[in-house]
Amino acid sequence: MLIGITGTPGTGKTAVTSLLESRTPYRVIHLNELIKEEKLYSEVDTERDCVVADMDLVERRVWEMADPNNITVLDSHLSHHIANSAIVLRTKPDVLRARLQKRKYSAEKVQENLEAEALDIILCEAVDWCDNVFEIDTTSQSLERTFDDVVAILEGLAAGQEDKLAARYRPGSVDWSEDFFDQA
Numbered sequence: 001m002l003i004g005i006t007g008t009p010g011t012g013k014t015a016v017t018s019l020l021e022s023r024t025p026y027r028v029i030h031l032n033e034l035i036k037e038e039k040l041y042s043e044v045d046t047e048r049d050c051v052v053a054d055m056d057l058v059e060r061r062v063w064e065m066a067d068p069n070n071i072t073v074l075d076s077h078l079s080h081h082i083a084n085s086a087i088v089l090r091t092k093p094d095v096l097r098a099r100l101q102k103r104k105y106s107a108e109k110v111q112e113n114l115e116a117e118a119l120d121i122i123l124c125e126a127v128d129w130c131d132n133v134f135e136i137d138t139t140s141q142s143l144e145r146t147f148d149d150v151v152a153i154l155e156g157l158a159a160g161q162e163d164k165l166a167a168r169y170r171p172g173s174v175d176w177s178e179d180f181f182d183q184a
């Protein structure tokens with residue numbers, strides 16, 4: 001079973017999946033690293049300093065690497081295009097701004113990501129692509145708490161408790177668009 005941990009850059013996908021890697025038996029694939037290491041892309045976008053992934057190649061490689069006997073977790077803002085279930089990490093734009101500015105992103109790149117978060121872009125894509133979508137608001141909780149939430153979802157999915165999880169982690173629980181665009 002493939003489960004994607006997705007979300008806007010800076011929402012905590014890598015931080016949480018690194019904890020999963022060190023503390024749980026789940027296999028974790030960091031897709032963005034894999035795409036670069038194995039050149040699973042069709043284009044290099046020099047203007048935006050990124051690559052355009054070849055999703056057919058990526059998907060084929062993921063299935064080769066997946067654990068046949070247990071959940072495999074995909075870390076990437078692209079993971080919901082491959083996995084059937086996705087956990088979308090959310091962060092209020094004000095808090096996300098501070099995290100992205102620490103990375104020395106350009107003002108334009110920060111703004112682009114904040115707008116994507118305020119407009120629920122990744123969440124909407126995940127709802128379009130996946131059968132099961134769960135949302136975790138990381139804004140005012142610790143990384144440890146986010147880790148516990150992710151583990152609860154993985155265990156619930158393994159036990160076939162989708163309905164119980166849907167009640168607790170229902171997508172659409174946050175809406176930052178008004179606050180964000182009023183300030184702009």
Ligand SMILES: Nc1ncnc2c1ncn2[C@@H]1O[C@H](COP(=O)(O)OP(=O)(O)OP(=O)(O)O)[C@@H](O)[C@H]1O
Pocket residue numbers: 007008009010011012013014015016077099138139141142143144146
């Ligand atoms: N509750 C929380 N949940 C997850 N991350 C948190 C939380 N609170 C603070 N953080 C911090 O936010 C940062 C998120 O960065 P991280 O690289 O994990 O994001 P990302 O979503 O993987 O970004 P990218 O898509 O660019 O790889 C980390 O430094 C993490 O420790």
